[in-house]
Amino acid sequence: MLGMTLAHRLSRAGLDVTLLEASSQLGGLASAWSLGDVVWDRHYHVTLLSDSFLRALLSELGLEQDMRWVQTRTGFYSGGRLHSMSNVVEFLRFPPLNLADKLRLGATIAYASRIKDWRRLEEVPVSDWLRRWSGRRTFERIWLPLLRSKLGDNYRRTSAAFIWATIQRLYAARRSGLKKEMFGYLPGGYARILDRFREVLQDEGTCILTGFATRRVAPGEGGVIEVEAEDGRRLAFDRVVLTVAAPLAARLCPTLSEEERGRLEGVPYLGVICASLLLKSPLAGFYVTNITDDGFPFTGVIEMSALVDRAQFGGHSLVYLPKYVDPDDPAFALPDEELQRQFLAGLTRMHPGFRRADLLCFKVSRVRRVFALSTIGYSRRLPAMASSLPGLHIVNSAHILNGTLNVNETLQLAERAAACLLSEAGAGPC
Numbered sequence: 001m002l003g004m005t006l007a008h009r010l011s012r013a014g015l016d017v018t019l020l021e022a023s024s025q026l027g028g029l030a031s032a033w034s035l036g037d038v039v040w041d042r043h044y045h046v047t048l049l050s051d052s053f054l055r056a057l058l059s060e061l062g063l064e065q066d067m068r069w070v071q072t073r074t075g076f077y078s079g080g081r082l083h084s085m086s087n088v089v090e091f092l093r094f095p096p097l098n099l100a101d102k103l104r105l106g107a108t109i110a111y112a113s114r115i116k117d118w119r120r121l122e123e124v125p126v127s128d129w130l131r132r133w134s135g136r137r138t139f140e141r142i143w144l145p146l147l148r149s150k151l152g153d154n155y156r157r158t159s160a161a162f163i164w165a166t167i168q169r170l171y172a173a174r175r176s177g178l179k180k181e182m183f184g185y186l187p188g189g190y191a192r193i194l195d196r197f198r199e200v201l202q203d204e205g206t207c208i209l210t211g212f213a214t215r216r217v218a219p220g221e222g223g224v225i226e227v228e229a230e231d232g233r234r235l236a237f238d239r240v241v242l243t244v245a246a247p248l249a250a251r252l253c254p255t256l257s258e259e260e261r262g263r264l265e266g267v268p269y270l271g272v273i274c275a276s277l278l279l280k281s282p283l284a285g286f287y288v289t290n291i292t293d294d295g296f297p298f299t300g301v302i303e304m305s306a307l308v309d310r311a312q313f314g315g316h317s318l319v320y321l322p323k324y325v326d327p328d329d330p331a332f333a334l335p336d337e338e339l340q341r342q343f344l345a346g347l348t349r350m351h352p353g354f355r356r357a358d359l360l361c362f363k364v365s366r367v368r369r370v371f372a373l374s375t376i377g378y379s380r381r382l383p384a385m386a387s388s389l390p391g392l393h394i395v396n397s398a399h400i401l402n403g404t405l406n407v408n409e410t411l412q413l414a415e416r417a418a419a420c421l422l423s424e425a426g427a428g429p430c
Helices: 002-012 052-060 088-093 099-114 118-123 126-134 136-157 161-170 189-203 246-252 258-265 336-350 407-422
Strands: 018-021 032-035 038-041 068-071 074-078 081-084 182-185 207-210 214-219 225-229 234-237 240-242 269-279 288-291 301-303 317-325 359-372 392-394
Touching: 002 018, 002 189, 002 407, 018 234, 032 189, 032 269, 032 359, 038 189, 052 407, 088 099, 099 126, 099 136, 099 161, 118 161, 126 136, 126 161, 136 269, 136 288, 136 317, 189 207, 214 246, 246 258, 246 359, 269 336, 317 336, 336 359
Parallel strands: 018 207, 074 288, 240 392
Antiparallel strands: 032 038, 068 182, 074 081, 214 225, 225 234, 269 317, 269 359, 288 301, 301 317
16 A cells, blocks of 8 residues: 555656556555455454545545444453453453552553653653553553563563554544544455555556566666566666565665665564454454453454444454564464464354354465564664665655554555655655
């Protein structure tokens, strides 16, 4: 979506744009796939009422009017039990915490949602910040399990800006005017969005080449930049924008300075192993179930059919089971059959009524670099968008400094980068 949006803005400005994609289809992390006869998103996505950049793009594509908005429920699996945490009354009844703990937890979230200067939080470890504001018991019973489920041991080097960005995202809908969380989806999912986006790009004159896996980006003769594919194809451009993960960009661009390459290679990422399960019946009706107990092979449960009309899934239920891991985690090498065995065992533990006969389809997506870790002092070490190679810019999700990785933040980054590229003095601010 980052590369597509950049191509969209540059094409509309009158530039001759070619969009190169290594995969056979557009979309990257937002792409769709088939689960039997059902076509839906390969990873879970949700739209908030406050997602102004995404909603503006959907309006340009003629799709925004078809969005459907739903009030969802949130679950917590803690102490071997499933709890609903979808309103104030349920929060006050939440057994793992006493009243004082709950008040401190609520105050922490409310305080974080009102902080404007996120940069000072970059200098504070997230564990220290949460202990200070929520207290030791709340940190150990709630925050620490959640941090470990999302970050593993990387939580030790993650700054408080991470939890700030997470809270800002979750409470954005409330700040937009409603006192309840309204989540949205487009019937047809991202497959429909991407199909329409491709049509618009082609109508604007963008040349789209899929199956173009880039091997090298380097200066060519006559001041151009040459892009070489794994299959030997070579293309020359006046300017190139790379939207791949930072370490990959360093590998593709051997002529960058040693300092630039070091910055790119030094951006820490987390990957994901995400299973999609198509089930005959729903599980519990929670859009998100957070897990604070140990021993689960996945880091949360996202029941998409608690948000999306089950008619979109042929009357069935769609569930995502993500596992966030380091890029070199051995779990990436596990076969689908072993992951299925582990994940279904965990799902049965959480939902004893779940029957394996209800499973219609199980597919696994593996992505080694999904989002950059917000480590201490992260923004000070981030590579600039403009590189030392004239005409080459590197723009990726690592440049999202004050938000979490989601489509709206990605589009906001694309708009900022496009404005920079189109300005006469763009190379400086970038």
